[in-house]
Amino acid sequence: MIIAETILAISVLCTVPKRKVSEFDICYVSDGVHAYQLSSGVSLERKVTIDLSEIDGVRDVDISRNGNVFEVRVAMNTLEFEKFEKVVQKEIELFDAFPGLTFNFDISLADRAELAESVLYAA
Amino acid sequence: MRHEGKHRTKAERNAQFAESQDLTDPIRESWAVVASFYSALHYVEEFFAKYGDPCINHTERNAQFKGDIRIRAAYAHYEYLYFISRTARYKCEPLPEKAYQKYAKPRLLAVKQQIDHAMNIAARAQESGAR
Numbered sequence: 001m002i003i004a005e006t007i008l009a010i011s012v013l014c015t016v017p018k019r020k021v022s023e024f025d026i027c028y029v030s031d032g033v034h035a036y037q038l039s040s041g042v043s044l045e046r047k048v049t050i051d052l053s054e055i056d057g058v059r060d061v062d063i064s065r066n067g068n069v070f071e072v073r074v075a076m077n078t079l080e081f082e083k084f085e086k087v088v089q090k091e092i093e094l095f096d097a098f099p100g101l102t103f104n105f106d107i108s109l110a111d112r113a114e115l116a117e118s119v120l121y122a123a
Numbered sequence: 124m125r126h127e128g129k130h131r132t133k134a135e136r137n138a139q140f141a142e143s144q145d146l147t148d149p150i151r152e153s154w155a156v157v158a159s160f161y162s163a164l165h166y167v168e169e170f171f172a173k174y175g176d177p178c179i180n181h182t183e184r185n186a187q188f189k190g191d192i193r194i195r196a197a198y199a200h201y202e203y204l205y206f207i208s209r210t211a212r213y214k215c216e217p218l219p220e221k222a223y224q225k226y227a228k229p230r231l232l233a234v235k236q237q238i239d240h241a242m243n244i245a246a247r248a249q250e251s252g253a254r
Binding site for chain 2: 076079081084085088089091092095102104105107108109111
């Protein structure tokens with residue numbers, strides 16, 4: 001009887017639909033020295049790209065990695081300081097969270113042609 | 124060799140140069156924006172020359188700036204000046220109207236105020252330590 005109940009319980013548990021882990025639920029985990037990991041297994045580049053792309057005024061994000069150095073290129077679609085400041089806040093947050101890594105931010109204004117293109121696509 | 128006094132002079136001269144431009148001329152206004160960034164850079168270098176390590180490039184300076192809690196509050200303002208000065212130098216499109224007055228000058232003022240504040244605190248700390 002006990003065996004039958006156990007088998008039944010296991011089969012019920014196995015048929016419960018798995019919850020999808022949203023990329024947006026993940027958070028940074030750092031030992032604060034030289035190592036890092038992300039709680040979901042998503043790469044750090046991907047997580048930073050997502051975070052930066054969500055900032056209002058950011059048009060494009062491109063990150064390349066060479067060892068412990070990350071080159072972070074951010075194209076803005078505005079000159080507004082309040083929006084620019086949000087990107088720099090993320091830069092400082094990464095600087096504090098990952099002292100063993102280097103994040104070189106290169107923030108520029110997107111070309112007018114690119115901006116026009118994005119408007120066309122949005123229309 | 125440390126040149127904190129020379130950095131202050133250069134910062135002020137760049138700021139004066141920016142102020143002296145005919146801002147109705149887009150090219151001169153762009154140079155006013157560029158001079159604002161270099162003025163901010165020399166204020167930061169003045170601080171590092173006296174209370175940190177002099178820097179030889181932007182990457183080194185940015186890393187030290189971000190890591191120095193005494194002046195970090197001005198980092199976004201400083202980075203913004205770098206951002207807008209590059210826009211002025213390299214982009215073909217003109218800067219928005221009143222770019223110097225509206226975008227660059229307030230950021231330069233913020234950097235200068237933070238550096239002055241941090242210099243005063245550091246100087247007082249040195250004085251009290253020497254007593």
